Amino acid sequence: MLSPRRAIVAAAFILTVLFLLSRSHNAETPIRTAKPAPAAQDSKTNAAPPNRPAPAAAGRPAAEAGAAASNKSPSGQKPMMDISKLPLREQLAHQYPYVLESKFPAYIWQTWKTTPADESFEFREQEASWTELHPGFVHEVITDDVATALLRLLYAGVPDVVEAYRALPLPVLRADFFRYLILYARGGIYTDIDTSAIRSAIEWVPDSVPRNSVGLVIGIEADPDREDWAKWYSRRIQFCQWTIQAKPGHPALRETISRITEETLRRKRSGELNDTATLDRNVIEFTGPAVWTDTVFKYLNDGRFFNLESGPAGTVDWRNFTGMEEPKKVGDVLVLPITGFSPGVRQMGAKEYDDPQAMVKHDFEGTWKPENERHIGEIVETVVTEKPKKEKPKA
Numbered sequence: 033m034l035s036p037r038r039a040i041v042a043a044a045f046i047l048t049v050l051f052l053l054s055r056s057h058n059a060e061t062p063i064r065t066a067k068p069a070p071a072a073q074d075s076k077t078n079a080a081p082p083n084r085p086a087p088a089a090a091g092r093p094a095a096e097a098g099a100a101a102s103n104k105s106p107s108g109q110k111p112m113m114d115i116s117k118l119p120l121r122e123q124l125a126h127q128y129p130y131v132l133e134s135k136f137p138a139y140i141w142q143t144w145k146t147t148p149a150d151e152s153f154e155f156r157e158q159e160a161s162w163t164e165l166h167p168g169f170v171h172e173v174i175t176d177d178v179a180t181a182l183l184r185l186l187y188a189g190v191p192d193v194v195e196a197y198r199a200l201p202l203p204v205l206r207a208d209f210f211r212y213l214i215l216y217a218r219g220g221i222y223t224d225i226d227t228s229a230i231r232s233a234i235e236w237v238p239d240s241v242p243r244n245s246v247g248l249v250i251g252i253e254a255d256p257d258r259e260d261w262a263k264w265y266s267r268r269i270q271f272c273q274w275t276i277q278a279k280p281g282h283p284a285l286r287e288t289i290s291r292i293t294e295e296t297l298r299r300k301r302s303g304e305l306n307d308t309a310t311l312d313r314n315v316i317e318f319t320g321p322a323v324w325t326d327t328v329f330k331y332l333n334d335g336r337f338f339n340l341e342s343g344p345a346g347t348v349d350w351r352n353f354t355g356m357e358e359p360k361k362v363g364d365v366l367v368l369p370i371t372g373f374s375p376g377v378r379q380m381g382a383k384e385y386d387d388p389q390a391m392v393k394h395d396f397e398g399t400w401k402p403e404n405e406r407h408i409g410e411i412v413e414t415v416v417t418e419k420p421k422k423e424k425p426k427a
Contacts, residue, residue: 115189121290123190128217130281132364133244136233137280139220140171143210145203147173158395161228162221173225176203179210186217193289196296200319201305202312208319211273212288219280226395227274230375236277236391237366238359247364248284249277250328251373251391253321255354255380266322269350272373273324275392284331284365291327292319328365338363355381357389 115123140162146153153159163171174182180198187193193213200206211222221233236249253272254265261268278285295318299305316322331337332348348362356369368391371383375390385393 116191120190120192120293121286124193124216124286124289125281127187127189128281130247130279130283130286132247132279134279136243136277137219138166138169139218140166140169141174141211141214141218141220141222142172142225143174143176143179143207144225145175147175155225158226158228161230162223165229165232169220174210174214176206179206183210183213187213192297193293196293196300199296199300199305201308202315204315205311205319208273208315209289209292211276212285212292212324215276215278215280216282216285216289217280219278221275221277223276223392224274224394228393228395229391230385230393231391233277233391236368236372241359241361241366245364246361246366247279247282249366249368251275251368252353252356252370253374255370257354257380266316267325267350269325269353270321271325271328271367272394273321274394275373283334283337284328287331288324288327291323332362332365357381359389 113126115126118126142159142162144153144155148156148159159171159173163169183197184194187197197206197209197213200209215222223229233249237243237246250271252269253274254267254270256265256268258264296305305311311318329349352362353360353367356367357371358369359372360367369389370377370380371387371389372391373394374382375385375387375393376382383389
């Protein structure tokens with residue numbers, strides 16, 4: 033039997049051996065850290081790329097920068113670091129890195145003044161259509177109060193974003209900003225509350241397109257092939273934002289969030305956010321489909337994310353998408369034809385709700401939207417019923 037003194041000596045010896053073994057093991061196999069994504073490294077500068085990309089129709093290969101080098105799931109623990117001193121885009125990239133080869137998360141996000149549990153909830157059929165066509169998905173209708181708390185949690189490490197969201201004075205501005213923020217942090221599908229699902233999101237990406245090569249699915253809201261298109265729409269091709277599918281961390285969402293955050297904080301400092309009447313008239317450009325469309329096109333032409341060396345020089349613009357009737361993939365972005373998310377508008381080549389390409393039905397009934405945000409529903413009615421004689425015949 034060991035004496036107490038010998039027991040203490042033996043225990044000390046065993047602990048010493050274990051300590052030395054542990055140090056030896058750690059020296060041979062240090063903790064691995066995730067390689068910084070190229071998007072985060074290059075976001076220090078917003079300089080235009082030296083070359084221009086070829087049009088999508090030319091079939092040039094294009095790949096998100098992280099796809100080749102760092103779109104693998106990190107094999108080691110991400111080191112703790114203070115990101116508060118980094119530029120906004122780098123903060124966002126560090127907080128939610130983009131992994132192209134991951135799956136689309138099974139989330140459906142919506143926002144409204146009340147939830148389906150409230151007796152006054154107005155959109156039961158539309159809301160139920162998403163649940164019925166997406167069994168197994170997490171489907172959330174987020175109220176304003178819950179949205180604020182949720183975003184404070186998700187973006188605690190990027191306080192400028194939280195400050196910008198809370199500073200927006202109109203519900204439509206916060207609703208627009210929310211969709212980009214929730215998709216960037218969690219991914220999945222965002223869809224406006226007045227939108228019904230016609231087909232499951234499983235059918236949005238054609239079988240011929242590998243799902244691990246797509247990080248963003250968008251639709252065309254407007255393709256006005258009229259000479260006076262600028263009287264009715266803000267862009268010649270306008271991407272809709274009432275329904276978007278994305279993987280977390282997508283660079284187009286990151287740039288949209290950065291633009292809105294920076295502009296909101298600038299307006300807050302200058303006192304412009306107090307002029308709600310002006311804000312109400314400029315929602316499309318501030319947080320709506322105009323800024324979304326501009327950012328997507330900027331992304332498709334950004335040499336930091338795409339291979340610009342093969343194919344003839346050119347800019348990806350509205351000409352690559354006008355009149356299209358089948359989905360078109362450019363890099364990691366899948367663009368559905370206007371029938372996809374805007375069926376039944378009875379112009380611009382959009383087909384009816386029973387067409388195989390029709391994926392969602394948008395009703396333009398969200399009463400939180402200002403008049404200038406209900407553009408398609410009202411414009412279609414005006415153009416079709418009141419102004420057919422004023423249209424110039426096509427050449």
